[in-house]
Amino acid sequence: xxxxxxxxxxxxxxxxxxxxxxxxxxxxxxxxxxxxxxxxxxxxxxxxxxxxxxxxxxxxxxxxxxxxxxxxxxxxxxxxxxxxxxxxxxxxxxxxxxxxxxxxxxxxxxxxxxxxxxxxxxxxxxxxxxxxxxxxxxxxxxxxxxxxxxxxxxxxxxxxxxxxxxxxxxxxxxxxxxxxxxxxxxxxxxxxxxxxxxxxxxxxxxxxxxxxxxxxxxxxxxxxxxxxxxxxxxxxxxxxxxxxxxxxxxxxxxxxxxxxxxxxxxxxxxxxxxxxxxxxxxxxxxxxxxxxxxxxxxxxxxxxxxxxxxxxxxxxxxxxxxxxxxxxxxxxxxxxxxxxxxxxxxxxxxxxxxxxxxxxxxxxxxxxxxxxxxxxxxxxxxxxxxxxxxxxxxxxxxxxxxxxxxxxxxxxxxxxxxxxxxxxxxxxxxxxx
Amino acid sequence: xxxxxxxxxxxxxxxxxxxxxxxxxxxxxxxxxxxxxxxxxxxxxxxxxxxxxxxxxxxxxxxxxxxxxxxxxxxxxxxxxxxxxxxxxxxxxxxxxxxxxxxxxxxxxxxxxxxxxxxxxxxxxxxxxxxxxxxxxxxxxxxxxxxxxxxxxxxxxxxxxxxxxxxxxxxxxxxxxxxxxxxxxxxxxxxxxxxxxxxxxxxxxxxxxxxxxxxxxxxxxxxxxxxxxxxxxxxxxxxxxxxxxxxxxxxxxxxxxxxxxxxxxxxxxxxxxxx
Numbered sequence: 001x002x003x004x005x006x007x008x009x010x011x012x013x014x015x016x017x018x019x020x021x022x023x024x025x026x027x028x029x030x031x032x033x034x035x036x037x038x039x040x041x042x043x044x045x046x047x048x049x050x051x052x053x054x055x056x057x058x059x060x061x062x063x064x065x066x067x068x069x070x071x072x073x074x075x076x077x078x079x080x081x082x083x084x085x086x087x088x089x090x091x092x093x094x095x096x097x098x099x100x101x102x103x104x105x106x107x108x109x110x111x112x113x114x115x116x117x118x119x120x121x122x123x124x125x126x127x128x129x130x131x132x133x134x135x136x137x138x139x140x141x142x143x144x145x146x147x148x149x150x151x152x153x154x155x156x157x158x159x160x161x162x163x164x165x166x167x168x169x170x171x172x173x174x175x176x177x178x179x180x181x182x183x184x185x186x187x188x189x190x191x192x193x194x195x196x197x198x199x200x201x202x203x204x205x206x207x208x209x210x211x212x213x214x215x216x217x218x219x220x221x222x223x224x225x226x227x228x229x230x231x232x233x234x235x236x237x238x239x240x241x242x243x244x245x246x247x248x249x250x251x252x253x254x255x256x257x258x259x260x261x262x263x264x265x266x267x268x269x270x271x272x273x274x275x276x277x278x279x280x281x282x283x284x285x286x287x288x289x290x291x292x293x294x295x296x297x298x299x300x301x302x303x304x305x306x307x308x309x310x311x312x313x314x315x316x317x318x319x320x321x322x323x324x325x326x327x328x329x330x331x332x333x334x335x336x337x338x339x340x341x342x343x344x345x346x347x348x349x350x351x352x353x354x355x356x357x358x359x360x361x362x363x364x365x366x367x368x369x370x371x372x373x374x375x376x377x378x379x380x381x382x383x384x385x386x387x388x389x390x391x392x393x394x395x396x397x398x399x400x401x402x403x404x405x406x407x408x409x410x411x412x413x414x415x416x417x418x419x420x421x422x423x424x425x426x427x428x429x430x431x432x433x
Numbered sequence: 434x435x436x437x438x439x440x441x442x443x444x445x446x447x448x449x450x451x452x453x454x455x456x457x458x459x460x461x462x463x464x465x466x467x468x469x470x471x472x473x474x475x476x477x478x479x480x481x482x483x484x485x486x487x488x489x490x491x492x493x494x495x496x497x498x499x500x501x502x503x504x505x506x507x508x509x510x511x512x513x514x515x516x517x518x519x520x521x522x523x524x525x526x527x528x529x530x531x532x533x534x535x536x537x538x539x540x541x542x543x544x545x546x547x548x549x550x551x552x553x554x555x556x557x558x559x560x561x562x563x564x565x566x567x568x569x570x571x572x573x574x575x576x577x578x579x580x581x582x583x584x585x586x587x588x589x590x591x592x593x594x595x596x597x598x599x600x601x602x603x604x605x606x607x608x609x610x611x612x613x614x615x616x617x618x619x620x621x622x623x624x625x626x627x628x629x630x631x632x633x634x635x636x637x638x639x640x641x642x643x644x645x646x647x648x649x650x651x652x653x654x655x656x657x658x659x660x661x662x663x664x665x666x667x668x669x670x671x672x673x674x675x676x677x678x679x680x681x682x683x684x685x686x687x688x689x690x691x692x693x694x695x696x697x698x699x700x701x702x703x704x705x706x707x708x
Binding site: 333365 | 606676
């Protein structure tokens with residue numbers, strides 16, 4: 001009923017020009033502006049906001065002013081300027097009183113105090129085979145002008161000198177002057193340039209290293225990270241074995257402290273063997289385990305195998321490990337080899353790794369299957385059985401599916417009927433359209 | 434490189450870690466390390482890198498029921514021992530073996546200084562025996578611990594025990610010396626008890642210095658040991674075969690699943706016939 005009123009429709013009549021008049025007022029009254037214009041109100045969706053964002057009634061009010069404020073166009077000077085320039089600007093005058101004080105931005109005109117040396121001082125302390133007096137003077141003049149912004153100075157310097165050279169000259173001069181002028185060496189010992197003089201070669205090296213790091217390709221970055229992780233792991237392993245070594249030292253009298261003193265150059269197992277980044281983790285575990293084994297003077301083959309198995313299990317969860325062991329049993333393989341020779345242990349380890357791979361693949365296949373079915377179950381709002389879906393599946397796919405099914409049949413002896421039953425409804429629908 | 438050698442023996446050639454030493458001359462294969470059993474005299478030991486040698490051993494117990502001669506406290510006569518896996522003489526590597534028996538035995542710590550490394554006793558109970566191997570000083574300063582559970586009673590408790598048929602439990606293992614000293618390697622490189630891989634060319638070992646001679650017994654091997662017909666046979670061939678077969682099976686599964694995955698990845702919205 002209200003809707004019809006709003007639209008200006010009467011129950012018994014069609015909208016006509018007569019009714020247009022009626023329609024407008026109800027529409028207008030719907031507005032509810034209250035201090036903000038209709039267009040702005042419409043921005044909120046035409047409805048009042050749930051929370052009052054701004055009190056609309058406040059918006060049009062002016063802040064109470066008890067003073068009389070006028071704005072005047074007045075001249076001013078800037079104490080930061082050396083010339084006597086007079087400019088004009090708007091000034092807020094309150095009750096006829098002008099604001100006092102300097103130009104408000106003058107205080108920001110800061111500059112660096114560059115020392116000034118006399119000719120005498122130059123002759124005594126500052127001569128340098130690489131620099132003429134004119135150049136040095138020019139340098140200092142530019143330093144003064146540009147507040148020690150060496151990049152700019154280097155650009156403006158008449159003869160081409162690198163930033164490092166300029167810095168070197170400036171700081172050496174500064175240092176020499178300070179040392180010469182100081183009453184005693186203790187006075188200026190706290191000055192930064194005295195404490196840490198500028199080191200040209202170090203600076204150049206540092207900048208070169210920075211630019212190298214910056215320009216590294218992603219691949220290099222990845223490799224560097226791998227090497228660092230590897231090194232950290234080996235260091236930790238070495239620390240751990242050192243700790244156990246030292247605890248054994250306390251217990252057994254003939255413990256061998258040789259290990260701790262041993263230089264081990266071959267132990268930096270390089271991941272350069274590794275081609276793919278994904279392979280880093282498994283081979284890193286093995287490599288560090290091998291390294292730690294090599295550090296033992298003597299060990300049992302079974303111990304070595306245990307360590308390697310642990311290393312390869314490190315990335316797997318408890319359940320996965322149980323599944324691996326179950327698989328081993330199903331395959332008729334001893335969990336611990338009965339004849340643990342080197343070859344047998346190697347094969348055993350490889351078998352365990354392959355089982356892990358197999359289990360991972362199984363998981364992946366399961367995930368994919370779950371994904372596939374969730375797709376079909378109307379995540380896009382389409383009903384599952386829509387023939388439209390099926391038409392887009394090319395027939396070649398069905399054949400592909402058939403082939404796979406048949407392969408399975410050959411291997412496992414599955415019956416044909418189930419797969420055929422799947423196919424028939426699909427094909428029917430495809431042909432329907 | 435000949436392919437006729439089994440996998441472990443090729444290790445030195447193939448499996449060098451990629452350090453710079455591999456292309457260098459012989460001295461780089463040697464590492465100098467400092468023992469400090471006696472910190473006053475720093476003896477430099479030259480070790481050979483990448484030539485890991487191992488000593489296959491078997492250790493275990495053989496227990497006979499005494500039958501008529503059995504008493505309450507002594508129902509079985511048993512022997513615990515460590516022998517070379519093919520009954521070779523271990524004394525070239527092992528200096529002495531210490532068997533730690535149950536505290537109820539007199540002098541439970543039994544030290545055997547010469548082969549055959551075994552202890553025979555009479556008793557009634559089963560317990561864990563700790564076997565500690567001590568090696569000659571040029572082989573290794575550290576000892577190695579093994580543990581073995583003495584079994585007196587057979588698995589199938591069918592009827593009275595046979596005095597003629599002992600309960601034999603043996604374990605196979607290999608003692609690995611990853612970086613033997615030059616002296617040790619020189620001494621044992623041709624010893625039947627030690628498995629030595631093919632030595633790299635250009636490796637000059639010093640002439641071997643024999644260790645302290647054994648006691649009056651001339652041979653330390655167990656080939657004619659009175660109990661040796663009870664010794665078990667440990668052949669890696671069976672286990673290798675079984676492992677190879679298992680690996681093949683797993684690899685086949687992997688291939689199949691891999692194919693399944695690639696098929697599935699091509700078609701995100703179709704349902705695959707479950708394999």
